[in-house]
Amino acid sequence: MVLCPVIGKLLHKRVVLASASPRRQEILSNAGLRFEVVPSRFKEKLDKASFATPYEYAMETAKQKALEVATRMHQKDLRTPDVVIGADTIVTVGGLILEKPVDKQDAYRMLSRLSGKEHSVFTGVAIVHCSSNDRQLHTRVSEFYEETTVKFSELSEELLWEYIHSGEPMDKAGGYGIQALGGMLVESVHGDFLNVVGFPLNHFCKQLVELYYPPRPEDLRQPVQHDSIPAVDTFEDLSDVEGGGSEPAQRETGSRDEKAEVGAAGQATAEAECHRTRATLPPFPTRLLELLDGFKLSKALLTACKLKVFDWLKREAPQKAPDIASKVDASACGTEKLLDVCAAMGLLEKTQQGYSNTETANLYLASDSEYSLHGFMLQNNDVIWNLFTYLEFAIREGRNQHHRVLGKKVEDLFQDAYYRSPETQLRFMQAMHGVAKLTARQVATAFDLSRFSSACDVGGCTGALARELAREYPRLQVTVFDLPDVVELAVHFQPAGPQAAQIHFAAGDFFRDPLPSAELYVLCRILHNWSDDKVHKLLSKVAESCKPGAGLLLVETLLDEEKREAQGGLIQSLNMLVQTEGRQRSRGEYQCLLELHGFHQVQVVHLEGVLDAMLATRVAP
Numbered sequence: 001m002v003l004c005p006v007i008g009k010l011l012h013k014r015v016v017l018a019s020a021s022p023r024r025q026e027i028l029s030n031a032g033l034r035f036e037v038v039p040s041r042f043k044e045k046l047d048k049a050s051f052a053t054p055y056e057y058a059m060e061t062a063k064q065k066a067l068e069v070a071t072r073m074h075q076k077d078l079r080t081p082d083v084v085i086g087a088d089t090i091v092t093v094g095g096l097i098l099e100k101p102v103d104k105q106d107a108y109r110m111l112s113r114l115s116g117k118e119h120s121v122f123t124g125v126a127i128v129h130c131s132s133n134d135r136q137l138h139t140r141v142s143e144f145y146e147e148t149t150v151k152f153s154e155l156s157e158e159l160l161w162e163y164i165h166s167g168e169p170m171d172k173a174g175g176y177g178i179q180a181l182g183g184m185l186v187e188s189v190h191g192d193f194l195n196v197v198g199f200p201l202n203h204f205c206k207q208l209v210e211l212y213y214p215p216r217p218e219d220l221r222q223p224v225q226h227d228s229i230p231a232v233d234t235f236e237d238l239s240d241v242e243g244g245g246s247e248p249a250q251r252e253t254g255s256r257d258e259k260a261e262v263g264a265a266g267q268a269t270a271e272a273e274c275h276r277t278r279a280t281l282p283p284f285p286t287r288l289l290e291l292l293d294g295f296k297l298s299k300a301l302l303t304a305c306k307l308k309v310f311d312w313l314k315r316e317a318p319q320k321a322p323d324i325a326s327k328v329d330a331s332a333c334g335t336e337k338l339l340d341v342c343a344a345m346g347l348l349e350k351t352q353q354g355y356s357n358t359e360t361a362n363l364y365l366a367s368d369s370e371y372s373l374h375g376f377m378l379q380n381n382d383v384i385w386n387l388f389t390y391l392e393f394a395i396r397e398g399r400n401q402h403h404r405v406l407g408k409k410v411e412d413l414f415q416d417a418y419y420r421s422p423e424t425q426l427r428f429m430q431a432m433h434g435v436a437k438l439t440a441r442q443v444a445t446a447f448d449l450s451r452f453s454s455a456c457d458v459g460g461c462t463g464a465l466a467r468e469l470a471r472e473y474p475r476l477q478v479t480v481f482d483l484p485d486v487v488e489l490a491v492h493f494q495p496a497g498p499q500a501a502q503i504h505f506a507a508g509d510f511f512r513d514p515l516p517s518a519e520l521y522v523l524c525r526i527l528h529n530w531s532d533d534k535v536h537k538l539l540s541k542v543a544e545s546c547k548p549g550a551g552l553l554l555v556e557t558l559l560d561e562e563k564r565e566a567q568g569g570l571i572q573s574l575n576m577l578v579q580t581e582g583r584q585r586s587r588g589e590y591q592c593l594l595e596l597h598g599f600h601q602v603q604v605v606h607l608e609g610v611l612d613a614m615l616a617t618r619v620a621p
């Protein structure tokens with residue numbers, strides 16, 4: 001089939017990608033498609049046994065994902081989208097369908113099944129055209145699938161586990177990502193590579209050509225020469241095509257001859273349109289405009305947190321905009337706009353009855369939730385936001401910008417900036433507490449630490465990580481070592497419980513005072529705050545306090561060596577520049593630092609989110 005630049009056909013439509021997969025978003029935006037992302041809530045649990053083939057299962061799942069989004073958007077009284085795209089990727093081997101692994105053991109089972117063998121990757125895609133009549137949603141579904149075969153090398157146990165610990169397999173069909181580390185496992189690929197990654201772009205474009213450019217009469221009369229165009233499944237709305245060809249053709253109702261005649265006229269117009277589009281219209285810069293709007297969305301989220309909108313809605317819901325406005329002491333018109341943006345961001349639900357929190361808002365944005373990030377949001381709103389307004393200066397000067405925000409010299413980062421008043425210190429500690437609580441369990445379970453009987457969490461702030469370590473290792477005694485002012489307030493963050501007896505607080509400055517003795521030292525998100533000089537100083541103090549065999553658990557966001565990937569890590573680098581004296585470092589840089597200070601046998605585990613944990617052992621000097 002001859003491909004036309006058919007993506008342009010969708011430029012003036014409201015296209016929605018019903019997928020949370022960042023790979024699908026990237027593939028489609030790289031192709032110049034302009035779309036919104038509304039992840040589907042359809043639970044992928046269709047009965048596999050009821051499908052004759054794996055690809056039918058993938059296509060049905062893709063269709064259900066897209067239809068769920070189309071229906072939800074229509075019901076929510078949002079403007080009905082024109083086109084919703086759904087996709088589902090599965091791996092099949094020896095008659096089994098593999099989806100995303102549920103845990104590391106599951107990933108192990110999948111990858112060992114694939115080791116040394118050839119398997120198939122199927123992606124089912126559904127393109128749902130929507131229209132709304134008398135408030136009724138009408139949909140027309142076009143579906144297809146693509147198959148690619150992939151052969152894996154024999155994989156050693158060591159490689160399998162190293163790969164699993166990288167964290168990459170967890171959100172990927174079959175437990176691997178061919179586009180990243182998983183590429184190492186692959187000996188050969190037969191078929192469309194992007195299909196393996198999650199979206200068969202080429203077949204998608206062909207499908208659009210079928211939908212938007214009906215076949216010419218001669219194609220229909222000599223089907224044998226054009227058997228790659230399945231005439232039967234083609235939608236053909238001949239009047240539409242004559243009118244400019246920007247709508248997909250409707251499912252056929254007339255005879256084949258009727259279709260053919262008008263189809264020819266449509267083809268001529270469509271081709272002219274096709275050329276005009278190519279000559280005048282560059283790809284729409286969707287991603288660019290989304291990036292541009294990013295700061296406005298962040299500020300809307302931070303403002304809603306600051307006004308405690310999510311707290312009010314946790315207490316009582318649904319509520320209408322004027323009621324919330326009066327509670328948060330704000331204008332009704334401004335509050336309504338803010339609430340609508342929060343709903344569009346997926347933080348609130350909006351119905352005829354008013355607004356309610358989504359699960360995300362209840363879990364993380366209400367200030368009294370167990371895993372609340374409310375304090376972190378306030379720190380971002382009241383401190384980090386201001387620092388980022390001086391990003392240009394930070395980049396020109398290569399240093400943090402507290403002096404500009406505060407209008408005075410900052411010599412000691414913590415005493416002069418973060419802890420300059422009880423109020424700023426409490427806000428900082430609340431922020432750190434929220435983030436630490438969210439990640440503490442993963443950090444505590446990243447390695448088997450049962451051989452240690454004592455630990456010192458250096459700069460451990462409110463003791464959130466200490467608590468999780470104590471819970472995981474009931475014979476471990478943990479000392480949280482932090483500045484006297486911090487230790488004084490930290491008790492307020494420590495709930496009573498069986499772990500309390502295992503946790504002790506010790507006051508001191510880790511650059512000046514001796515460290516409490518321990519078999520395991522923990523530096524969780526500490527080193528990134530400091531310059532290389534200070535990092536050396538701290539590591540040599542830790543090394544001096546350690547006996548051979550002692551451990552050092554380091555938790556940071558590791559950059560890749562070329563500093564090209566992991567947007568989360570790279571944005572942290574800018575964050576460190578505007579806020580601290582330090583920087584993010586790569587795994588290699590940390591490994592060098594650790595080895596220089598006598599810590600070897602470095603193991604690394606990537607945690608969910610952006611953090612990585614490294615465990616190293618002190619060897620005899």
Ligand SMILES: O=c1[nH]cc([C@@H]2O[C@H](COP(=O)(O)OP(=O)(O)OP(=O)(O)O)[C@@H](O)[C@H]2O)c(=O)[nH]1
Binds near residue numbers: 022172179197
């Ligand atoms: O080599 C690779 N293989 C597969 C992937 C990614 O795996 C997932 C497949 O899962 P699914 O189709 O169910 O899609 P989700 O991620 O759950 O998102 P939806 O919201 O669309 O359900 C997909 O993300 C592939 O991109 C990969 O990255 N590499």
